[in-house]
Amino acid sequence: xxxxxxxxxxxxxxxxxxxxxxxxxxxxxxxxxxxxxxxxxxxxxxxxxxxxxxxxxxxxxxxxxxxxxxxxxxxxxxxxxxxxxxxxxxxxxxxxxxxxxxxxxxxxxxxxxxxxxxxxxxxxxxxxxxxxxxxxxxxxxxxxxxxxxxxxxxxxxxxxxxxxxxxxxxxxxxxxxxxxxxxxxxxxxxxxxxxxxxxxxxxxxxxxxxxxxxxxxxxxxxxxxxxxxxxxxxxxxxxxxxxxxxxxxxxxxxxxxxxxxxxxxxxxxxxxxxxxxxxxxxxxxxxxxxxxxxxxxxxxxxxxxxxxxxxxxxxxxxxxxxxxxxxxxxxxxxxxxxxxxxxxxxxxxxxxxxxxxxxxxxxxxxxxxxxxxxxxxxxxxxxxxxxxxxxxxxxxxxxxxxxxxxxxxxxxx
Amino acid sequence: xxxxxxxxxxxxxxxxxxxxxxxxxxxxxxxxxxxxxxxxxxxxxxxxxxxxxxxxxxxxxxxxxxxxxxxxxxxxxxxxxxxxxxxxxxxxxxxxxxxxxxxxxxxxxxxxxxxxxxxxxxxxxxxxxxxxxxxxxxxxxxxxxxxxxxxxxxxx
Numbered sequence: 001x002x003x004x005x006x007x008x009x010x011x012x013x014x015x016x017x018x019x020x021x022x023x024x025x026x027x028x029x030x031x032x033x034x035x036x037x038x039x040x041x042x043x044x045x046x047x048x049x050x051x052x053x054x055x056x057x058x059x060x061x062x063x064x065x066x067x068x069x070x071x072x073x074x075x076x077x078x079x080x081x082x083x084x085x086x087x088x089x090x091x092x093x094x095x096x097x098x099x100x101x102x103x104x105x106x107x108x109x110x111x112x113x114x115x116x117x118x119x120x121x122x123x124x125x126x127x128x129x130x131x132x133x134x135x136x137x138x139x140x141x142x143x144x145x146x147x148x149x150x151x152x153x154x155x156x157x158x159x160x161x162x163x164x165x166x167x168x169x170x171x172x173x174x175x176x177x178x179x180x181x182x183x184x185x186x187x188x189x190x191x192x193x194x195x196x197x198x199x200x201x202x203x204x205x206x207x208x209x210x211x212x213x214x215x216x217x218x219x220x221x222x223x224x225x226x227x228x229x230x231x232x233x234x235x236x237x238x239x240x241x242x243x244x245x246x247x248x249x250x251x252x253x254x255x256x257x258x259x260x261x262x263x264x265x266x267x268x269x270x271x272x273x274x275x276x277x278x279x280x281x282x283x284x285x286x287x288x289x290x291x292x293x294x295x296x297x298x299x300x301x302x303x304x305x306x307x308x309x310x311x312x313x314x315x316x317x318x319x320x321x322x323x324x325x326x327x328x329x330x331x332x333x334x335x336x337x338x339x340x341x342x343x344x345x346x347x348x349x350x351x352x353x354x355x356x357x358x359x360x361x362x363x364x365x366x367x368x369x370x371x372x373x374x375x376x377x378x379x380x381x382x383x384x385x386x387x388x389x390x391x392x393x394x395x396x397x398x399x400x401x402x403x404x405x406x407x408x409x410x411x412x413x
Numbered sequence: 414x415x416x417x418x419x420x421x422x423x424x425x426x427x428x429x430x431x432x433x434x435x436x437x438x439x440x441x442x443x444x445x446x447x448x449x450x451x452x453x454x455x456x457x458x459x460x461x462x463x464x465x466x467x468x469x470x471x472x473x474x475x476x477x478x479x480x481x482x483x484x485x486x487x488x489x490x491x492x493x494x495x496x497x498x499x500x501x502x503x504x505x506x507x508x509x510x511x512x513x514x515x516x517x518x519x520x521x522x523x524x525x526x527x528x529x530x531x532x533x534x535x536x537x538x539x540x541x542x543x544x545x546x547x548x549x550x551x552x553x554x555x556x557x558x559x560x561x562x563x564x565x566x567x568x569x
Contacts, residue, residue: 028415350480352455353424356536360420368455382456382478411424412481 008314011307013394019044019299020392030362033397038182038210038341038388039366040232043296047235050295051288062287063261063278077287080294081277087297088227089218090244094276097250098285101241102209103132105228106176108243108280109205110136112253113174113226119145122172126151126159126188127378128181131371133207137176147171153378157184157333165196174203179211179227183372183386184333185316185341187211194223203249209233213300213390214339215309219244231289236296240289243280250276257282308391315389316340319398323387326405332384340389343370346405349412351385357411358385361404363397415535422532423539424481432481437491441474448556450549452541452568457483461491461549468499475549480542486530487546499554506547513540541568 017023022042025032034042054076060069062077078093085093099105117123123137127150141148149172151164159177168175175197180187190206197204205226208217213234219227226249231240245253255262255273259282265272273279300308319342323329328347346354355367368383369376376383387401444462451458457479464472473491477484490509494502513534533543548566556564 029417352480352539352542353482356423356539357420360415360417376456412429 008307008310011303011311013311013392016303016392017394019046021045021048023392027362027364028360030360031396031400033363033393033400035387035389035393035397035401036364036366037213037390037393038233038370038386040238041213041235041390042392043235043237043292044299046299047237047292047295051237051292054288054291059288061284073287076291076294077285080290080297083294083297084242087217087301088212088242088244089220091220092247095244095247095250097243097245097277097280098290099228099241099243100239100286101230101232102207102228103136103241105241105243106133106205106207107136108256109226109228109245110140111256112280113203113249114140114144114146115254116252117144117146117173120147120171122147122149122167122169123174123176124149124151124164124167124172125175126164126177127153128157128159128184128186128372128375129176129178130182130207130209131373132209133176133178133205134374150374151177153186153375156335157181157186157375157379158335159186159188159193161189161192161196164193168196168200168202172200172202174205176205177207179206179208179217180214180339180341181333181372181375182210182341183370183375183384184335184343185338185388186333186335187337187339189337190222190224198223210339210341213308214312216305225249231293231296234293234296235299236293237286237289239286240293247276250280255279255282259283261285303391311391312340312389315393315395315398316342318395319387319389319401322398322402323405326402326409328409329405332379332381341386342388343384343386345381345384347409347412349408351383353412354385354405354408357408358401358404361400361407363401363404365401419532419535423536425529425532427529428481428485428532431485431488435475435477435484435488437472437474437488438476439474440476441472443472444474444558446553446556447558448549448552448564448566450545450552450566450568452479452483452545454541454568455480457542457545459483459487459546459549461487461546461553463494463550463553465499465554470494470497470499470502475546477546479545480539482530482533482539482542483545486543489530490546490550494550502550503554506550509547510544513544544568 058072060073062074081093085096149167203225206224208229212229227244232238262282332343351367366386441462445465446463460476462474473494475487477487552564552566
């Protein structure tokens with residue numbers, strides 16, 4: 001995700017901003033500077049239109065009817081799956097499972113992959129994980145006696161690879177780590193982690209919620225076993241997400257949620273499960289949301305994911321240096337490889353007080369523990385203020401952030 | 414929409430003073446009642462101790478880690494409890510709750526300058542910051558130290 005000035009020659013952020021109606025408003029009497037993209041991104045008009053158009057012209061249940069609308073809805077819904085497959089370069093749409101989001105993706109895995117494990121088997125997560133990549137594994141551990149181990153991070157917020165390696169034993173079955181940390185912005189060395197896991201015959205889940213919107217993801221090149229991400233963090237609708245899983249695993253794993261759609265035939269004696277990927281998708285799916293995610297992927301591809309990564313890296317560098325110029329501000333998470341997430345503490349002003357004063361000046365940031373209590377504890381803070389950038393942010397947003405922080409400093413002096 | 418006035422109302426001088434130099438900060442030696450309050454959403458914590466003789470509150474002390482609003486609220490509260498009876502403290506906690514939940518205006522409140530907390534009403538996401546110490550008070554009044562561990566209460 002390094003900056004490359006060539007990829008940026010055609011990128012015009014002001015044109016891009018025109019695609020996002022929500023950005024053009026005042027909040028509390030000030031220009032909106034939306035810097036809470038790691039929590040949820042905004043949507044371009046093209047995504048809003050695609051969902052709208054679907055409901056106005058093509059909605060019916062998918063895979064059910066012989067009638068025209070059902071066929072149209074199915075084509076759009078499955079067409080979106082193909083767009084997602086291409087976006088992450090999965091080998092087949094059989095490996096692309098729709099979920100409600102990253103959280104459900106990981107819960108599916110904890111249940112279905114978890115069913116292949118026995119008491120005493122081990123799963124390794126990292127200290128910087130989001131709660132959604134901790135709690136499902138803890139639930140599994142409580143249910144089955146699987147052991148959860150935690151790989152430490154260093155003071156820059158980087159995973160300590162040697163210590164992760166030292167945790168691996170003959171009982172280790174899975175390493176589950178964030179591709180990019182939501183709380184710190186750290187980009188983990190996922191290729192090294194997969195290589196390490198391969199040596200020991202261990203499977204790897206990458207939580208890509210913060211990575212997929214900000215840089216190219218190629219699951220075949222990464223060679224991870226599982227990759228999870230959410231639509232709403234990448235300009236798509238809420239309520240839709242993806243679990244990529246290698247087919248060899250899907251063939252071994254039992255289904256997660258039971259119901260219609262995931263079966264071919266049901267009697268009280270026997271259930272014949274559907275083919276992949278539908279075996280893991282029970283009930284009427286989020287059809288419009290999947291179609292909207294497909295439209296979001298079209299939109300991102302049109303700009304170019306490498307262009308997005310390069311531009312965001314430029315913004316990150318600009319914002320980081322501007323913030324470091326403010327006396328008393330300390331950035332939490334200073335990894336060498338970082339995505340455009342800046343967590344910080346500021347003098348002894350509580351993050352919530354910072355958040356309220358910034359909101360007053362139109363600046364939306366996230367404050368608190370970012371659903372990552374363990375890593376907050378590691379840094380000895382109850383929470384941080386976090387500015388997270390997207391490709392539709394501009395220098396004016398960063399200037400506004402800096403200016404509003406100076407107001408906060410003055411106020412709490 | 415919140416205005417600049419709302420902001421100066423919530424972070425008015427008296428609130429900032431209390432948050433910078435909280436009163437009655439620290440543990441009481443002769444505490445008879447205590448409770449721990451916790452807001453899991455933001456990590457704010459209030460450890461509240463009371464010394465009660467008969468129905469009279471003799472002293473109140475707190476150890477609070479939290480935002481300016483939570484700290485100021487705990488400071489003002491312990492200041493206001495000085496020589497209240499248990500009944501008065503209970504009524505005050507209920508009145509603050511009613512005020513912050515928009516059921517009653519601040520001018521009905523005894524023990525000014527607690528009305529300074531009223532500015533928080535403009536910020537729905539911050540009301541729990543102000544109520545946490547009061548929830549801890551309600552719990553502490555019911556929790557004699559001899560009963561063992563301090564009672565715990567959360568904003569959720």
